[in-house]
Amino acid sequence: MLNAKAYSAVSATSPLAPTTIVRRDLTEQDVQIEILFCGICHSDLHTVRNEWSSLIQTVYPCVPGHEIVGRVTKVGSAVTKFKVGDLTGVGCLVDSDHTCPQCQAGLEQFCPNQVWTYSGKDKHLGGVTYGGYSDTIVVDQRFVLRIPENLDPAAAAPLLCAGITTYSPLKHWDVKAGKKVGVVGLGGLGHMGVKFAHALGAHTVVFTTSKNKVEDALRLGADEVVISTSASEMIRHTASFDFILNCVSAEHDINAYINLLAIDGNMTLVGAPEKPLSLGAFGLLMGRRSVSGSPIGGLRETQEMLDFCGKHNITSDVETIAIQQVNEAYERLLKADVKYRFSIDMASLKSE
């Protein structure tokens, strides 16, 4: 087995700190990856602090990170998809059962036996899986993705979660040229939603509460920006959207956006507000509108998204940090003080 450097939290109230973890010896299907960059997702923070304890208890020590980009350093004897030196990515999942109807349909995100990249059940070594805040990871080739070489690896890392989480619902709800699409909330998820909706050819409208985000929204690809606190701006868009991607995790009035949907329009939530939202039935009834949710995406679609990014030269807007800055970065994340995603440069881990 292989010792790997990592950052872990030993309890819900501990900061992340240097540690050494073990990675398994390669099975014939495994790929060993030297991690170059790992994005910081809000889920990392929730898990480290055990804030989703009503759904699942975090097991400590916890090594988070599921926006992983790195180079292949070793492959198992049966690995055909990758060779040493390839630029690869690993997202939120490292395994599934491969046999359920969801897996058969390429929807591993819904497999009842999926294995999360961190805080998942480690089938090989027992205990929990350790994520990407580390210098090395070993992953089954079926859960390793190819990163187009033209993309900046630091900025590509967040594609593995923020990217697929926004790309998947846009594709599922058939966003394309001729459609009017809204993106609510311009953060880590939202800024990817804008880039994708624009690249897919839709007329893209960003909703934000903050006037000082207007310029950035336009730069990212928005055709229009609506200040959502302005009733008069909102009313101009009544019943006109084919699709709205709602990236807000804070409490907010979703009915105001439902009223902006056209007949048969859909709003998909990709943020997960802790408290229940207030939903008026009339807004849905009056236009056969729907509200849905969407989590990440399957492996096939994640590769499709990465290829799309390669073709359209799309990456996340990142602030690259050293691993030693990760606790500070979490505090800034809570204040939404990042444009728009942190990406940890794992070269910084060598000095630990």
Add this chain to the structure above:
Amino acid sequence: MLNAKAYSAVSATSPLAPTTIVRRDLTEQDVQIEILFCGICHSDLHTVRNEWSSLIQTVYPCVPGHEIVGRVTKVGSAVTKFKVGDLTGVGCLVDSDHTCPQCQAGLEQFCPNQVWTYSGKDKHLGGVTYGGYSDTIVVDQRFVLRIPENLDPAAAAPLLCAGITTYSPLKHWDVKAGKKVGVVGLGGLGHMGVKFAHALGAHTVVFTTSKNKVEDALRLGADEVVISTSASEMIRHTASFDFILNCVSAEHDINAYINLLAIDGNMTLVGAPEKPLSLGAFGLLMGRRSVSGSPIGGLRETQEMLDFCGKHNITSDVETIAIQQVNEAYERLLKADVKYRFSIDMASLKSE
């Protein structure tokens, strides 16, 4: 113009009482119908009592009724669809603009210029339209439907609202053999939902809070009945429904039903609870599930539903009453004391 007998309310607090109203002279496109039966819809009560004043103010006098079945007594010179003696129906709409994209698509229920059968803007005589609690109505042939002669006209009347309101979402969400479908709430809408889901070949599960509705649910066509207050019964159905038709107008926990939806499952609300519902985002995210609403249906689909009813011999379970019992029926409606819809026999109006 023609004097017609009717029952109207003169204010939000007045009982319905006999009156005389005027129906227009036939235009070349019009059909004059002698009303035989008119169903009582909960909307009638809401409108008469001005309970939807936050959405629209009721104009008095108000003659409700939009579940109308009658025989053609006269036709305009250009009427080709109907002849004297035909058994016909009129539902919630008597006109629309015929030119908007929704009308072009046969979705008159979403036309921005639709004219409701009662409390709508009367283009011909000015003022508001008067509904089916009357002996006669004059309607443009495009908004008149053909009732299969094999159906009992008293029991067919509720098809024009309760029928299409439940049939339309079942068809829109592709309910058919091989699908598992839930119907929540066994009232005027729900009992029609059960009949349709069963006739469409779906495995139909009724959710009710009331044990004494089990037998009736099975008689109406349910394959299973779940007592929704039993956590153990509910949990057995987790993540298994393709579609749930939610017919409840009272406050209730929709998240309990969202958790029963399979991947990509949809729950459509056809009841309209007054207060906002509480919606948890995680339930939607975890299975790409959706919640939507649906109001009545278009004219083409309403005729399709009636033809389907003729073929499968489907009508509403009704209690036929005289118009003189209408105020008492409203009180019983509030207590859900009807199995499952009142149908007013308009012959009783002749004695007024």
